[in-house]
Amino acid sequence: MDEHDIARVIKAYDQAARRCEEGGLDGIETLAAGHIIGQFLSPKTNHRTDRFGGSLENRVRFALMVHEEIRRNVSDGFIVGMRYVVDEGIDGELSAEECLAAAQILEREGAVDFFNALFGSMDTSRSLSEEVFPGMGMPAAPWVAAVGLFKRAVNLPVFHAAKLSDMASARFAVSEGHVDMAGLTRPHITDPHMVAKLMRGEEHRIRPCVGDVLIWDNTGRHPALLAAQVAQAEGANVRLTTIDVNIGQDLVYPESTRWHKEFAKSGLRPEGNLRLTGVTRKGNKLEATLMNELTHDIERQIYDQVIVEMGTIPMNELFDELRGQSANDGVTDLHALKNLEPQPRRGKGYELHRIGDAQSSRNIHAAVYDALRLCSVA
Numbered sequence: 101m102d103e104h105d106i107a108r109v110i111k112a113y114d115q116a117a118r119r120c121e122e123g124g125l126d127g128i129e130t131l132a133a134g135h136i137i138g139q140f141l142s143p144k145t146n147h148r149t150d151r152f153g154g155s156l157e158n159r160v161r162f163a164l165m166v167h168e169e170i171r172r173n174v175s176d177g178f179i180v181g182m183r184y185v186v187d188e189g190i191d192g193e194l195s196a197e198e199c200l201a202a203a204q205i206l207e208r209e210g211a212v213d214f215f216n217a218l219f220g221s222m223d224t225s226r227s228l229s230e231e232v233f234p235g236m237g238m239p240a241a242p243w244v245a246a247v248g249l250f251k252r253a254v255n256l257p258v259f260h261a262a263k264l265s266d267m268a269s270a271r272f273a274v275s276e277g278h279v280d281m282a283g284l285t286r287p288h289i290t291d292p293h294m295v296a297k298l299m300r301g302e303e304h305r306i307r308p309c310v311g312d313v314l315i316w317d318n319t320g321r322h323p324a325l326l327a328a329q330v331a332q333a334e335g336a337n338v339r340l341t342t343i344d345v346n347i348g349q350d351l352v353y354p355e356s357t358r359w360h361k362e363f364a365k366s367g368l369r370p371e372g373n374l375r376l377t378g379v380t381r382k383g384n385k386l387e388a389t390l391m392n393e394l395t396h397d398i399e400r401q402i403y404d405q406v407i408v409e410m411g412t413i414p415m416n417e418l419f420d421e422l423r424g425q426s427a428n429d430g431v432t433d434l435h436a437l438k439n440l441e442p443q444p445r446r447g448k449g450y451e452l453h454r455i456g457d458a459q460s461s462r463n464i465h466a467a468v469y470d471a472l473r474l475c476s477v478a
């Protein structure tokens with residue numbers, strides 16, 4: 101980028117800010133961390149030798165120019181903050197000290213009204229999933245203390261969002277003085293009614309955005325195992341249980357072996373001979389009761405989520421409506437089906453057969469196969 105490019109990009113920031121104000125917003129934040137303002141700030145990405153590179157004063161110049169231009173063109177009451185990295189962590193090169201020094205320059209120059217603090221760099225999958233967007237396997241509120249150190253060294257309000265997964269974590273971050281405002285992103289996706297419930301005094305009804313998951317399989321087929329695999333990949337702490345002796349009991353040998361291999365690799369140890377006998381709500385968690393089928397021992401444990409696979413219930417309403425006018429009263433001659441012979445017709449009307457999910461909790465392949473056999477000899 102030469103000076104012309106820089107001027108053009110600064111203008112674009114300014115125009116975007118003005119559109120936000122015209123659109124009725126109270127304020128905006130620029131996203132510094134990992135994005136262009138942050139790329140100027142960090143020695144990892146800024147290798148310039150002109151007045152925008154080298155010393156910290158030079159590297160912060162672009163941020164100052166962007167915010168100066170925005171300030172010049174929005175009204176006085178319009179709030180302008182910055183989503184700002186307080187430490188680039190092990191994959192970055194901007195230390196906590198330099199981040200703070202740059203923030204103090206931004207504050208001194210009146211460039212920002214608040215900092216929305218982030219920890220980590222955005223350049224690697226590891227830093228994204230452990231630092232910027234800590235996954236479910238990460239501890240709660242991992243960067244609150246680091247953000248707190250930053251907040252105490254600046255005089256502007258500091259916000260922060262990174263796995264403040266529940267009200268307790270958010271309350272802790274604010275009440276201990278680590279942040280002025282706690283941000284929760286994924287918890288709002290988990291429960292969009294979170295704020296309404298909190299305001300109604302129903303905090304215990306907020307669906308938690310954390311990951312102790314019990315999966316109970318009562319069919320011995322793929323769905324529960326797939327759910328376990330997906331939940332585990334998302335970082336949840338998964339317990340996989342089954343009524344059968346072991347998982348995949350209703351699958352053919354190579355399929356069940358594949359699942360055993362998958363879980364051996366991921367470290368998930370399925371447990372057999374367990375019957376889920378009840379699930380009751382405990383605050384915003386769930387208490388599940390499991391009975392060992394062999395010993396009849398009972399255990400109760402608290403989980404965030406319980407996933408139960410019990411197949412499907414046949415949908416036979418349409419079948420029941422149609423059978424009165426059918427030639428075969430909806431009865432399939434199994435002998436003819438097996439021998440690939442035409443179905444006997446006893447009266448007037450259409451032939452009606454019950455296959456797939458109208459018959460029982462069976463998979464789609466069985467339904468397609470039955471239909472093929474029936475139709476190919478009709």
Ligand SMILES: Cc1cc2nc3c(=O)[nH]c(=O)nc-3n(C[C@H](O)[C@H](O)[C@H](O)COP(=O)(O)O)c2cc1C
Binds near residue numbers: 232284285
């Ligand atoms: C679907 C989704 C979209 C996001 N988009 C943005 C974005 O546009 N800008 C941004 O600064 N952060 C964005 N984030 C990151 C969040 O602001 C937040 O830093 C991150 O989710 C960690 O907070 P949480 O643990 O409360 O979810 C996004 C997060 C999610 C889940």
